[in-house]
Amino acid sequence: MSEIQLEAQEVDSILGLLNHVSSDFSSIDSPEFLMQATPLAQELPRRLRAQMNDFRLQDDGRGAMLIRGLPVNEQRIGPTPARWDERSTPSRTFKEEVFLALCGTLLGDLVTWASEQDGHIVHNVLPIKEHEDSQLGWGSANEFILHVEDAFSPCSPDYLGLICMRNPEAIGTTLSHLADLDLAQLDLDTLFEKNYYVRPDDAHLASANQLNLYNAQRDQALSRREEEIKAPPKTAIFFGDRRAPYIRLDPPYTDAGGCEKSAQAMAGLLHMLNDKKTRVRLQPGDVLFIDNCRAVHGRDPFRARYDGTDRWLKRVKVTRDLRKSREFRSSASCRKIL
Ligand SMILES: O=C(O)CCC(=O)C(=O)O
Ligand SMILES: [Fe+2]
Secondary structure, three states: OEEEEOOHHHHHHHHHHHHHHHHHOOOOOOHHHHHHHHHHHOOOOHHHHHHHHHHHHOOOOOOEEEEEOOOOOHHHHOOOOOOOOOOOOOOOOHHHHHHHHHHHHOOOEEEEEOOOHHHOOOEEEOOOHHHOOOOOOOOOOOOEEEEOOOOOOOOOOOEEEEEEEEOOOOOEEEEEEHHHOOHHHOOHHHHOOOOEEEOOOHHHOHHHOOOOOOOHHHHHHHHHHHHHHHOOOEEOOEEEEOOEEEEOOOHHHEEOOOOHHHHHHHHHHHHHHHHOOEEEEOOOOOEEEEEOOOEEEEEOOOOOOOOOOOOEEEEEEEEOOHHHHHHHOOOOOOOEEO
8 A cells, every 4th residue: 555644734735725726615525626626636745646646557466545634623524423314504524525526536536326425526535324234335243245336337446545534443454455466376267257246335225325305317327226136137257357356245245147167267366356455544634545456445343322422424436547437427527327
């Protein structure tokens, strides 16, 4: 993993930028902000931009990038919400959201799904009682199994970005990087073939969405996910270069369609990924970008209290190529994938 510790004068300059952006814009979802994000990101300190650029272009040997040193004002951000859709307007965490969004924009363009968290660009990752046992960002009681984000789709993001609001028990985000695997021990031929069904995960189901507000795009996207669950296309788990493969895998939602050989190849890979698992314990203000093609991620289990003091992260998804999803977005500038 790459890491950068921001220096005092870099923090000052970032806080100046965040102040100015938060007086000019009121939401990351606003088309005006999304249009300006690229030039604004160029106002981040050069050392940070250079390191993010290295992370983007040298996609081997890193897997994740940690940015440390942004201060978070505990009073200002307020308690951890009880639900993902509990949002203050203007957002109390807007400055942190802007920092996450601008850093993400150094890697590509922000993108989101109409079928997840009501199509917002910045998601809440926090424990929710009714999802306590789930394999969702809102679970807590069980280990969140190592996975690729949105593995079901060719439009899956290239990067996942997290910023920590609070994490009092230093619960680990888990990571496993493909550069750490002994590829010679894997059945590469089978993993590179279209032998697998990867279905949309539960975050894209109606049960994870807030259905009391009318949202035509969300409802259309949820129907598409239902179709994809019923009839998923066959895909390969590995693609790209055999010596440094890219990965598409979300174990609870992936099956080998009854083929024993394919199931065994996947089991061998899962075993190795778990064997090489590392963890990063995010502190308030830490930003973590995960390479969603070269690494898998998850989370250690923890006991949630649901009293406003629980672990709380914000999340964005980044694509290197918006055109890849153009046919599923309503306009060239819209970031919501149906
Ligand atoms: O909670 C974490 O550290 C990671 C959660 C996760 O996998 C996600 O938000 O996609
Ligand atoms: Fe995830």
